[in-house]
Amino acid sequence: MAKSLLFDCSYTEIWVHPKNWKTLTSKKSLELNWYVECKFIDPLFLEKYPKGFPFRKKLNKFRTLEERKAAIQVLLTEIPKLFEDKGWNPITKKYMIPEAIPINGVLHPKLNFIEALEIAYLKLSVSDGVIKELRRIIAKVKKSAEQQRIDFSISEVHSGHVRDLLDYLNLTPNEYNKFLTHLSIVLSDLVEKRMVFHNPIKDIRKKKTVKKIRETLEVDELNKIFSILKTDYYTFYRYGQIFFHSGARSAELFRVQKKDVYLEKREYRITIKKGNSYREVIKVILPNALKFWTEIVQECKTEEDYLFTRNLQPSVTPTQPYQITKRWKRLVKDKYNITADFYALKHLFLDELDKATSESSMLSKGMASHETDVTEKVYLVGRNSRKNEALKNIRINVITA
Structure with a gap:
């Protein structure tokens, strides 16, 4: 039949x-x-x-x-x-059954690997910094695929494909590991969306790297810089004071709006974005920085104003935190032969906080928003409030400018 x-x-x-x-x-x-x-x-x-x-x-x-x-x-x-x-x-x-043709801009298992990455990364719930880094990395991987004439669908991707694409770029061990970490974020998302069955990055070993000693600033050197900034570039000086006494990152401070600041409590709220994880944290305004916080909040015209935008002044239009790195290079590193990055201020502050407190490890971790003690995180809910109250009485008398 x-x-x-x-x-x-x-x-x-x-x-x-x-x-x-x-x-x-x-x-x-x-x-x-x-x-x-x-x-x-x-x-x-x-x-x-x-x-x-x-x-x-x-x-x-x-x-x-x-x-x-x-x-x-x-x-x-x-x-x-x-x-x-x-x-x-x-x-x-x-x-006789025509094979499904992927629609432009829509994810599909038959879609070219690079095209799938280009579509998927823009839809990730990650920080702007991660998106920017993914844009750079995917562009490099795309160039590698084009020059090697490697073409395969996202559903076919395996660890050998990824190795071939990355090995061709002759990356340093640190860059190689960074590429793996960031590509893994996108591929994990594509696994969830059933575009690929397994994240091939899990089968690739990271390369061994040498952890370099981070350059730091001496207190005297920092005071000289701040003294110049106070006179010539006041808004940068003010931001430097706030940043130094916060223990936070610029990416977090640049997301702070007037409605997130509680001057009467000497606290402010930030959103910490790491990878695809977000969490809100209440941070303390230290006595040394209170006048700068008060000053910039008073300059805000609405509750929706971001505190640090163009020229590091308040407005409703947010700006990117990478301007701090560029400004530090232009106004400090290039002018005064300083090699330490702006981020060195955070490490100097946390070091000084350790010296100034008897509960140094607990308080410095709190200011840096690090959580490593699982018991403390899960059970001792009130401890963060007690840490914050203790921090409000700490003075870090390092900057005299």
């Missing part, structure tokens, strides 16, 4: 030669002609194949009975799938 297919096509029952293939045990039977066959009927080709097109799969290439019998079992299952599910026409050698 024939099985109906698309466009009035059909195929007959599948048979095996020799008929008694299941019971054959003699090696002599290997001399017989072994094959699996059916007739494929297409009404457009009845004149040429009136009894149907003979669709035959020969099995004589298999050298043992076990191999031939196993191959028959596979073909008896796969041939119906080939005709019914995939629409294969053995006469025209084309699929």
Whole structure:
């Protein structure tokens, strides 16, 4: 009995030669002609194949009975799938069911790997800094794929593909590891969206790196810089004072709006974004920085104003924190032959906080918003409030400018 297919096509029952293939045990039977066959009927080709097109799969290439019998079992299952599910026409050698073509800008398992990355990373719930870094990394990987003429769909990606793309770029160990970390974020998202079954980054080892000693600023050196900034670039000086006494990152401070600051409590709220994890934290305004916080809050015109925007003054239009690095380079590093980065202020502050307190490890971790004690995080809910109250009485008398 024939099985109906698309466009009035059909195929007959599948048979095996020799008929008694299941019971054959003699090696002599290997001399017989072994094959699996059916007739494929297409009404457009009845004149040429009136009894149907003979669709035959020969099995004589298999050298043992076990191999031939196993191959028959596979073909008896796969041939119906080939005709019914995939629409294969053995006469025209084309699929009658057209393969789905990815729509521009829409994720699809058949989409090119690079295109899938370019679409997916923009939809991630991560910080602006991570998005910017992913844009750079994906552009580099795309260039590697183009120059090597590597082309594969996102559903086919495996660790060998990723290794080939990255090895070609001759990255330093630190950059190589950074590429792996950031690509893993996108690929994990694509796994969740069922574009790929496994994150191949998990199968790639990171390279060994040497952790360099971070350059720091001496207190005297910092005071000289701040004295100049106070006179010539006051808003930068003010931001430096706030940043230094906060223990926070510029990315976090640049998201602070007037409505997030509680001067009467000497506290402010920030959102910490690390990877795809977000959390709100209440931080303390130290006595040394209170007048600067008060000053900038008073300059705000609405509750929605961001405190640090263009020229490090309040406005409703946020700006990117990378301007701090550029400003520090232009006004400090290039002018006064300083090699330490702006971020060195944070490390100097936390070091001074350690010196100024008897509970140094607890308080400095609190100011830096680090949580490493699981018991403290889960059970001692009130401890953060007690830490904040203790911090409000700490004076870090380092900056005299």
